[in-house]
Amino acid sequence: EDQVTQSPEALRLQEGESSSLNCSYTVSGLRGLFWYRQDPGKGPEFLFTLYSAGEEKEKERLKATLTKKESFLHITAPKPEDSATYLCAGTNNDYKLSFGAGTTVTVRA
Amino acid sequence: GAVVSQHPSWVICKSGTSVKIECRSLDFQATTMFWYRQFPKQSLMLMATSNEGSKATYEQGVEKDKFLINHASLTLSTLTVTSAHPEDSSFYICSAIGAPGRTDTQYFGPGTRLTVL
Numbered sequence: 473e474d475q476v477t478q479s480p481e482a483l484r485l486q487e488g489e490s491s492s493l494n495c496s497y498t499v500s501g502l503r504g505l506f507w508y509r510q511d512p513g514k515g516p517e518f519l520f521t522l523y524s525a526g527e528e529k530e531k532e533r534l535k536a537t538l539t540k541k542e543s544f545l546h547i548t549a550p551k552p553e554d555s556a557t558y559l560c561a562g563t564n565n566d567y568k569l570s571f572g573a574g575t576t577v578t579v580r581a
Numbered sequence: 582g583a584v585v586s587q588h589p590s591w592v593i594c595k596s597g598t599s600v601k602i603e604c605r606s607l608d609f610q611a612t613t614m615f616w617y618r619q620f621p622k623q624s625l626m627l628m629a630t631s632n633e634g635s636k637a638t639y640e641q642g643v644e645k646d647k648f649l650i651n652h653a654s655l656t657l658s659t660l661t662v663t664s665a666h667p668e669d670s671s672f673y674i675c676s677a678i679g680a681p682g683r684t685d686t687q688y689f690g691p692g693t694r695l696t697v698l
Contacts, residue, residue: 503685504685506686506687508689513672513692513694514691514692515585515587515674515676515689515690515691515692516625516674516689517689518583518686518687518688518689521683521685521686559624559625563685566630567613567678567685567687568615568627568630569615569625569627569687571624571625572624573623573624574624
């Protein structure tokens with residue numbers, strides 16, 4: 473059974489304090505590993521897709537990396553507006569997403 | 582680009598009534614649309630997958646007679662919650678794939694908050 477596990481559940485950071493979120497996965501025939509950001513009461517917002525081990529993607533203060541068993545989302549010098557729940561999901565050939573439970577990031581000014 | 586809308590954004594209804602939620606891809610034709618529900622502090626649970634012109638495929642444990650899905654066109658899918666009860670209260674979110682250049686990426690709508698009294 474496909475499984476995606478995210479850690480930690482919650483992360484409280486001071487503004488400017490860099491950190492990383494972990495996503496470990498066992499998805500048979502993984503086609504892509506996705507990262508989304510979700511704000512309270514909103515739908516998830518697409519951030520990145522990673523397809524192969526060693527791949528990296530960057531967007532502003534966020535950088536996502538992928539190995540054969542896990543993915544990391546690095547947040548560099550976070551700002552309060554980076555506060556959100558970050559969701560990781562894997563997909564195989566049917567385009568269905570298997571989501572992790574998410575990591576809720578709170579950045580204090 | 583790749584914008585998905587939902588309507589309504591929130592709805593309150595009485596127990597026993599039916600509620601329809603619309604999901605539209607505004608700037609691309611969606612080859613497939615998905616419907617999720619999300620309970621507080623939990624992640625998204627896939628309910629069903631729908632393709633234009635064909636019957637939706639429901640996940641195990643989801644009552645197809647309770648959650649009716651119609652995918653009328655390449656830009657519109659609807660979810661009807663029939664004979665709603667308080668336990669159906671939840672946050673319903675749709676997504677669509679098919680955006681040019683990112684045909685494997687699900688783009689999500691803003692969600693619909695359903696409260697059944």
